[in-house]
Amino acid sequence: MKSLLIGVGQAGGKLARELIEYDDRMGFGAVRGAVGVNTAAADLRGLPFETVLVGRDRVNGQGVGGDNELGAEVMEADAREVLASLEGRITAGIESIFVVAGLGGGTGSGGAPVLTRELARVYDVPIYGLGVLPGRDEGAMYQVNAGRSLKTFAREADALLLVDNDAFRSAGESVTEGFDAINREVARRLGLLLAAGENVEGVGESVVDSSEIINTLRDGGIAALGYAAADAAPDAEANINTVTSITRRAVLTGSSLPDATDADAALLVVAGDPDAVPRKGVERARRWIEEETGSLQVRGGDFPLSSDRLAALVLLGGVERSERIQSFMERAAEAQAAEDGEDASGDSGAQWASDDLDDLV
Numbered sequence: 360m361k362s363l364l365i366g367v368g369q370a371g372g373k374l375a376r377e378l379i380e381y382d383d384r385m386g387f388g389a390v391r392g393a394v395g396v397n398t399a400a401a402d403l404r405g406l407p408f409e410t411v412l413v414g415r416d417r418v419n420g421q422g423v424g425g426d427n428e429l430g431a432e433v434m435e436a437d438a439r440e441v442l443a444s445l446e447g448r449i450t451a452g453i454e455s456i457f458v459v460a461g462l463g464g465g466t467g468s469g470g471a472p473v474l475t476r477e478l479a480r481v482y483d484v485p486i487y488g489l490g491v492l493p494g495r496d497e498g499a500m501y502q503v504n505a506g507r508s509l510k511t512f513a514r515e516a517d518a519l520l521l522v523d524n525d526a527f528r529s530a531g532e533s534v535t536e537g538f539d540a541i542n543r544e545v546a547r548r549l550g551l552l553l554a555a556g557e558n559v560e561g562v563g564e565s566v567v568d569s570s571e572i573i574n575t576l577r578d579g580g581i582a583a584l585g586y587a588a589a590d591a592a593p594d595a596e597a598n599i600n601t602v603t604s605i606t607r608r609a610v611l612t613g614s615s616l617p618d619a620t621d622a623d624a625a626l627l628v629v630a631g632d633p634d635a636v637p638r639k640g641v642e643r644a645r646r647w648i649e650e651e652t653g654s655l656q657v658r659g660g661d662f663p664l665s666s667d668r669l670a671a672l673v674l675l676g677g678v679e680r681s682e683r684i685q686s687f688m689e690r691a692a693e694a695q696a697a698e699d700g701e702d703a704s705g706d707s708g709a710q711w712a713s714d715d716l717d718d719l720v
């Protein structure tokens with residue numbers, strides 16, 4: 360699925376760079392370009408693509424210091440400049456735009472939902488969000504910012520793919536130390552998904568294409584993306600258990616959003632040498648996903664790659680009912696209540712639907 364990336368804020372820019380580099384290294388050609396947008400001039404330096412500095416008149420290139428309302432305001436004021444930087448880039452071949460941002464800070468958290476809304480007014484292709492949730496041990500401001508941004512971003516985007524900063528952490532590693540590793544894991548997942556949707560020529564009757572990604576995300580809301588891989592035997596029959604086991608691992612331990620397994624729709628992509636992919640294993644894995652997610656809309660397809668390993672990539676759409684999202688929204692509401700000097704103890708997991716975390720725009 361040929362896509363353009365717009366990285367908003369520091370995390371957004373770094374993740375967009377990681378994705379472009381991954382796509383280049385693998386020779387996929389699915390990521391067709393990127394633009395970096397920020398209020399902090401220093402964070403734009405060194406990004407290997409066009410950048411736009413917004414909010415110059417308000418913060419003079421110094422960043423918004425975690426104030427996501429200000430982040431939203433400056434994006435609102437300067438959206439036209441960002442849209443102008445895209446002119447000529449959204450060509451007929453582009454199938455989607457991803458707006459990428461950390462949700463806990465100011466520029467990305469406030470700016471990404473606003474920019475998404477503006478893009479949706481202009482372009483017909485799906486506009487997806489890729490949002491990063493702050494880790495548990497980041498401060499209250501990050502949790503409140505992310506809670507407010509999350510609801511708004513999910514509403515404005517055609518779907519919001521979430522990454523939890525606690526997801527790919529090794530024991531003893533701080534969130535900051537883990538950023539590079541997290542960014543690599545995210546780039547591999549999304550990079551493979553976009554490349555899988557590229558419809559590689561001439562192989563296999565069940566190759567995935569971009570309409571399957573779009574259909575899996577059709578109902579909007581929050582999405583998660585899991586991945587796991589293992590060595591493969593040359594003979595497909597010998598890989599039946601491998602495919603079921605990597606599929607389970609992709610959902611249960613390899614997801615960008617751990618514990619988000621209740622889903623409205625899913626797409627299973629099995630990547631590897633077509634001769635090594637067992638149809639029976641893929642069928643079993645799809646049935647397992649149906650049971651685990653409670654969804655009857657489980658699509659599937661192959662991504663032929665020359666490799667001696669097999670990988671499972673599982674895209675889940677509509678995971679907002681999941682315990683993970685509910686517990687994050689509680690955490691954000693508690694942080695908001697503590698900031699306001701109120702008691703949030705009556706909140707019982709319905710934060711996604713409640714107005715305790717006001718919309719950002």
Ligand SMILES: Nc1nc2c(ncn2[C@@H]2O[C@H](COP(=O)(O)OP(=O)(O)OP(=O)(O)O)[C@@H](O)[C@H]2O)c(=O)[nH]1
Pocket residue numbers: 367368369370371373374398399402422423424425426460461462463464465466467468491492493494497501524534538539541542
């Ligand atoms: N996964 C990941 N998360 C990051 C990275 N850098 C920052 N974050 C997270 O993103 C949130 C902060 O967002 P930033 O992107 O740094 O902030 P910003 O949007 O530039 O906004 P301001 O700095 O307030 O202007 C925090 O929750 C961080 O944990 C990164 O490289 N990778």
